Amino acid sequence: MKTALLPDGLIRTLTGQALAFLVALSLGAVIILLIDENPVTVFTTLMRGAFGDAEKIAGTLLQTTPILICGIAACIGLRGGMFNVGIEGQLFLGGFAAAWVGFAFALPPVLHVLVAIACAVLAGAAWVAIPAFFRVRYGTNEVVSTILANYIATLLTSYFTIFLFKRPGGWSETPPILPSAYLPELFSFSRLNIGLLIGLFLAIATAAFFRWASTGYAVTMVGSAPKFAEYGGINVRKVGFGVLLASGAVGGLAGGIETLGVHHRFMEGFAPGFGFDGLIAALLANGSPIGTIITALFFGALRAGSLLLEVDTTASREIITVIQALIILAVSADLMMRRRGDRTGERRWKF
Amino acid sequence: MEVLSTIFNVALIVATIRTTAPILLVALGGSFTTKAGIFNIGLEGQMLIAAFFAVLGSIWTGSSLGGLVIGVAAALVFALVFAVLVISFRANEVVVGLALNILAGGMTVSLMKAIFGTRGSIVGRGIVGLPKVHIPGARDLLGPYAQLISGYTPLIYVAFIAVPLLVLIYGRTRLGLYIRVVGEKPEAAEALGISIVKVRYIAALLCGLLAGLAGAHMSLGYITMFTENMSSGRGFMAVAILIFSGGDPWRVLAGCLLFGFADSLSLRLQTFGFPSYLVLAVPYAVALTALFALSWKARPKFIRETIETMQRALSIHPAKSETPDAPSNRS
Numbered sequence A: 001m002k003t004a005l006l007p008d009g010l011i012r013t014l015t016g017q018a019l020a021f022l023v024a025l026s027l028g029a030v031i032i033l034l035i036d037e038n039p040v041t042v043f044t045t046l047m048r049g050a051f052g053d054a055e056k057i058a059g060t061l062l063q064t065t066p067i068l069i070c071g072i073a074a075c076i077g078l079r080g081g082m083f084n085v086g087i088e089g090q091l092f093l094g095g096f097a098a099a100w101v102g103f104a105f106a107l108p109p110v111l112h113v114l115v116a117i118a119c120a121v122l123a124g125a126a127w128v129a130i131p132a133f134f135r136v137r138y139g140t141n142e143v144v145s146t147i148l149a150n151y152i153a154t155l156l157t158s159y160f161t162i163f164l165f166k167r168p169g170g171w172s173e174t175p176p177i178l179p180s181a182y183l184p185e186l187f188s189f190s191r192l193n194i195g196l197l198i199g200l201f202l203a204i205a206t207a208a209f210f211r212w213a214s215t216g217y218a219v220t221m222v223g224s225a226p227k228f229a230e231y232g233g234i235n236v237r238k239v240g241f242g243v244l245l246a247s248g249a250v251g252g253l254a255g256g257i258e259t260l261g262v263h264h265r266f267m268e269g270f271a272p273g274f275g276f277d278g279l280i281a282a283l284l285a286n287g288s289p290i291g292t293i294i295t296a297l298f299f300g301a302l303r304a305g306s307l308l309l310e311v312d313t314t315a316s317r318e319i320i321t322v323i324q325a326l327i328i329l330a331v332s333a334d335l336m337m338r339r340r341g342d343r344t345g346e347r348r349w350k351f
Numbered sequence B: 001m002e003v004l005s006t007i008f009n010v011a012l013i014v015a016t017i018r019t020t021a022p023i024l025l026v027a028l029g030g031s032f033t034t035k036a037g038i039f040n041i042g043l044e045g046q047m048l049i050a051a052f053f054a055v056l057g058s059i060w061t062g063s064s065l066g067g068l069v070i071g072v073a074a075a076l077v078f079a080l081v082f083a084v085l086v087i088s089f090r091a092n093e094v095v096v097g098l099a100l101n102i103l104a105g106g107m108t109v110s111l112m113k114a115i116f117g118t119r120g121s122i123v124g125r126g127i128v129g130l131p132k133v134h135i136p137g138a139r140d141l142l143g144p145y146a147q148l149i150s151g152y153t154p155l156i157y158v159a160f161i162a163v164p165l166l167v168l169i170y171g172r173t174r175l176g177l178y179i180r181v182v183g184e185k186p187e188a189a190e191a192l193g194i195s196i197v198k199v200r201y202i203a204a205l206l207c208g209l210l211a212g213l214a215g216a217h218m219s220l221g222y223i224t225m226f227t228e229n230m231s232s233g234r235g236f237m238a239v240a241i242l243i244f245s246g247g248d249p250w251r252v253l254a255g256c257l258l259f260g261f262a263d264s265l266s267l268r269l270q271t272f273g274f275p276s277y278l279v280l281a282v283p284y285a286v287a288l289t290a291l292f293a294l295s296w297k298a299r300p301k302f303i304r305e306t307i308e309t310m311q312r313a314l315s316i317h318p319a320k321s322e323t324p325d326a327p328s329n330r331s
Helices: A007-035 A041-052 A054-079 A087-104 A109-138 A142-164 A193-213 A215-224 A225-230 A236-263 A274-284 A291-313 A320-333 B002-035 B043-061 B064-088 B093-116 B138-148 B153-170 B175-186 B186-191 B196-220 B234-245 B251-273 B276-278 B282-297 B297-310 B312-321
Strands: B122-125 B225-227
Touching: A007 A041, A007 A320, A007 B175, A041 A054, A041 A291, A041 B175, A054 A087, A054 A193, A054 A215, A054 A291, A087 A109, A087 A142, A087 A236, A087 A274, A109 A142, A109 A193, A109 A236, A109 B282, A142 B234, A142 B276, A142 B282, A193 A215, A193 A236, A193 A291, A215 A225, A215 A236, A225 A236, A236 A274, A236 A320, A236 B122, A274 A291, A274 A320, A274 B093, A291 B282, A320 B093, B002 B043, B002 B138, B002 B153, B002 B196, B002 B234, B002 B251, B043 B064, B043 B196, B043 B225, B043 B234, B064 B093, B064 B153, B064 B196, B064 B282, B153 B196, B153 B251, B175 B186, B175 B196, B186 B196, B196 B234, B196 B312, B234 B251, B234 B282, B251 B282, B276 B282
Parallel strands: none
Antiparallel strands: B122 B225
């Protein structure tokens, strides 16, 4: 990853990214025209919905939090050469586990939060453990196994919620968690909570880990040059397993923070697409946790803006999914990369 | 009582054939890309976009054939984008595939809102479903068993006929040979003067064609409607099948029958009062278990090969298995 950190490489990556961005936005404008909307109106509405006033900015940050944490989960995986597409599932199970601890047990305030978060982390890690085991032991493709696991996780949590722990008289949701398990909120006017700070801290810690820790270097090597890592005496399997487990754990954490901080209960479909958004954010940031902060903020703004978009225009909020996908496609095409050779050794996911 | 159980069994087999067909079509499509050495995770999106445009086309043209053509065309456009990015621009196939899946999901919902002004699903509104083919004389010959071979939509026959057809294509035609060479040994293909890019484009487009048919069958076959994300992971199941079948048509058929059976069984179990959420998870669990079980079964071969090459190569095995999704295996 050294070259990517050098100014020269960074500038080229950034210009490439910016160009791809423009291409994607113009394609997005075409699609918006196709659905009979004015692209300028759509984009300004998105921006107004995302940054219009303090409350809206807080809303953006609220949406950013799970995307950021899921993005870090994806970064960890990508660095170790693993595509953890199952973050969505880990998020759901983590969210449910945290909610369960939140409503089923009565514990002292701070301890309650810590236990709930720990359970979320464990649930996320446990959910990825089986695909991870088969991945490192027998080479089972982790992309497909984690995607399929997502569907099972979503249905499983729905089953728990509706058949086992349904709030009497409620609509497909668990009983609310006890106030002792609430994450502290940052402002009085928003549900924005310390989850955002946890996410930011985690991003910096992950970046530092990959930058300075020798284990971090080992993970990066396993991801980019597994044979080299093997010759260097690294247990590639063990590291790969650990990477997926850590990635799943962070995915579970994202779910836990979402239920403890925002919804205060587990609801069916409580966090649609956050896992995928996180993965996209991480890909867009080329696997850099610090870069993921920026991309997650961007996607969070899109999501927050899309709420206003749905109110003010006839466009559906899914149009932002289209824009996100177009950006990823444009970036993946690597439009600036005329000289491919100099980076092939560094690029693990050809991005 | 015996008669009752017979009918029950026949009905289950018929249901299995019905649910197998779309996944079989999409998996056979994926077989082309798998054989050509492309890991195509975008099948899901191609199916979904085809399902949507098939409904749209059938409303526009007022005929199911029109819907079919427009649906397949939409899938082909997605397949072409995939091919351009992955083959020409050499983007990562997983990234592009996932992005196209997300794009298909977002686009169908956005267009549905823009065109029909609704969310969720499109029902009625003049959607013309595919006709059912009644084989003449089947009822006289087979009696109650006639429904085993007659009364399906045309695409179901297409799906099952495509299996031996693909075997023939791979085994007997130049194109099939080229596809296999390009997938197994691109260097050899290059040495022979075969255009790798061209063959891979053809494979990707053939894949789009079959995925489009699968998608059209989903929305115009037995259910004539479109719902948000109606492909619900069938494309991913197809990818799972492709991974453990290696794209071999007969094995693909076996895998698809397994999922078709799991799917129809889960629908049946639902009527017996099992919690629907758990029952709905059965096909995914079957896919996942099969994926794990078969990769575990493939282990002895792996180990044999590695022992042959090197004594201590055992520990290198995970590094070697890295290649299917790592970019480095494609020159």
